[in-house]
Amino acid sequence: MGWQAERMASGESASDTHPYSRAHIGLTELMPRYRVELRNPDATSLDRFFDANQVSDWSQVRWKDVGKPYRVEDRARGRQEWEAKHQEDMPVQTSWEYFNRSFHEWFVKDVPRELGEVKHDLKAHLARFRWSEVKAALGRYIHLSLWNYVQRVEDGIWDPRGKRALFQGLDVHKPRILFLGAAEGYEAMQLSAMYPGGEAVLVDYDAFCATDRFGHFPETYPFLGTDPATGQPEVWYKKQMNLHYMVDDIRNLPFGKEFDIVISVGLLEHFPDSYKPEVMEWHRQFLKPGGYTILTTPRDQWKSRLYYKIMADVMNYTYRELMNIRQMGLYVYENGFDIVRHGFIKVHNGIVAKPR
Numbered sequence: 001m002g003w004q005a006e007r008m009a010s011g012e013s014a015s016d017t018h019p020y021s022r023a024h025i026g027l028t029e030l031m032p033r034y035r036v037e038l039r040n041p042d043a044t045s046l047d048r049f050f051d052a053n054q055v056s057d058w059s060q061v062r063w064k065d066v067g068k069p070y071r072v073e074d075r076a077r078g079r080q081e082w083e084a085k086h087q088e089d090m091p092v093q094t095s096w097e098y099f100n101r102s103f104h105e106w107f108v109k110d111v112p113r114e115l116g117e118v119k120h121d122l123k124a125h126l127a128r129f130r131w132s133e134v135k136a137a138l139g140r141y142i143h144l145s146l147w148n149y150v151q152r153v154e155d156g157i158w159d160p161r162g163k164r165a166l167f168q169g170l171d172v173h174k175p176r177i178l179f180l181g182a183a184e185g186y187e188a189m190q191l192s193a194m195y196p197g198g199e200a201v202l203v204d205y206d207a208f209c210a211t212d213r214f215g216h217f218p219e220t221y222p223f224l225g226t227d228p229a230t231g232q233p234e235v236w237y238k239k240q241m242n243l244h245y246m247v248d249d250i251r252n253l254p255f256g257k258e259f260d261i262v263i264s265v266g267l268l269e270h271f272p273d274s275y276k277p278e279v280m281e282w283h284r285q286f287l288k289p290g291g292y293t294i295l296t297t298p299r300d301q302w303k304s305r306l307y308y309k310i311m312a313d314v315m316n317y318t319y320r321e322l323m324n325i326r327q328m329g330l331y332v333y334e335n336g337f338d339i340v341r342h343g344f345i346k347v348h349n350g351i352v353a354k355p356r
């Protein structure tokens with residue numbers, strides 16, 4: 001029985017919107033859509049999730065030694081069909097609109113229920129020798145099992161422990177945070193929980209991200225952060241944070257150098273090399289002097305290559321690269337940043353940097 005079920009069974013009342021409190025720090029449990037992860041509040045035990053410092057001097061790293069990132073070539077069927085119908089390449093913003101709708105569908109699945117249904121269907125089709133239905137059900141089963149493993153069991157997408165390890169130790173107080181290409185805004189919420197009392201501005205030009213991906217992000221999801229009064233671990237919820245969502249193009253933003261932290265998660269790898277200096281400039285132009293930029297990009301590892309192959313119809317609407325930490329670090333370094341910390345978390349590389 002899960003922790004929540006036990007509490008309900010014991011007659012203890014549960015708040016609808018804030019089901020976890022400080023008393024539950026140290027817990028983890030699987031919900032139908034995601035993992036609740038309140039383990040490891042202290043920085044020491046977080047470190048094992050973030051293997052830092054592979055490179056001691058970035059000025060010595062050369063492209064000829066590290067090679068270029070791996071390009072994911074498979075395209076989602078939805079994109080191929082759009083291009084066949086319109087007889088042109090799908091425009092970049094349209095490809096994000098398709099991606100966000102397609103990806104969001106998976107976050108709202110009750111995974112154990114759907115897995116149960118597909119197993120039932122599979123048995124029924126097998127019993128009647130309906131081979132094309134068997135094939136379709138098997139495909140659904142493979143996709144759901146992979147999603148279950150990556151998102152629920154391993155918590156590889158949100159990866160709160162890895163993100164906390166990456167974000168820890170920043171010298172900021174009540175920071176203003178800017179999230180470029182925010183999608184559902186997860187990392188702005190994790191940062192706001194760890195560094196409370198400031199403000200986070202989330203920017204995405206796909207309105208669906210504001211209304212659905214962020215708009216319907218579960219309000220009961222607990223973020224492990226800090227109590228500003230005591231410095232002790234505290235549980236935070238979306239509704240308690242000072243978050244502002246802007247539907248706009250990053251290239252139109254009205255801000256000056258006014259943010260303590262500028263972050264992007266899975267943005268840089270969607271731009272071919274000729275655009276990367278411009279993308280890095282987006283991370284510099286809104287930073288206060290001494291501010292931090294934080295970037296993550298998917299790792300080039302066989303598990304990730306396989307994931308983007310199997311999940312191609314869900315994920316691959318946009319140009320996408322997979323890179324290793326040395327390739328990513330070189331993009332950041334050669335575009336004028338000093339790298340404060342670098343390493344990898346579950347499925348992403350992570351870098352904390354400051355403009356040189």
Ligand SMILES: C[S@@+](CC[C@H](N)C(=O)[O-])C[C@H]1O[C@@H](n2cnc3c(N)ncnc32)[C@H](O)[C@@H]1O
Pocket residue numbers: 096097100103180181182183184203204205206209248249250251265266267
């Ligand atoms: C790959 S997503 C970020 C990954 C995210 N964590 C997720 O779960 O999907 C990148 C986001 O950046 C947004 N984006 C890309 N280019 C943009 C631009 N020029 N202005 C604003 N948003 C942009 C896309 O709409 C998309 O939602």
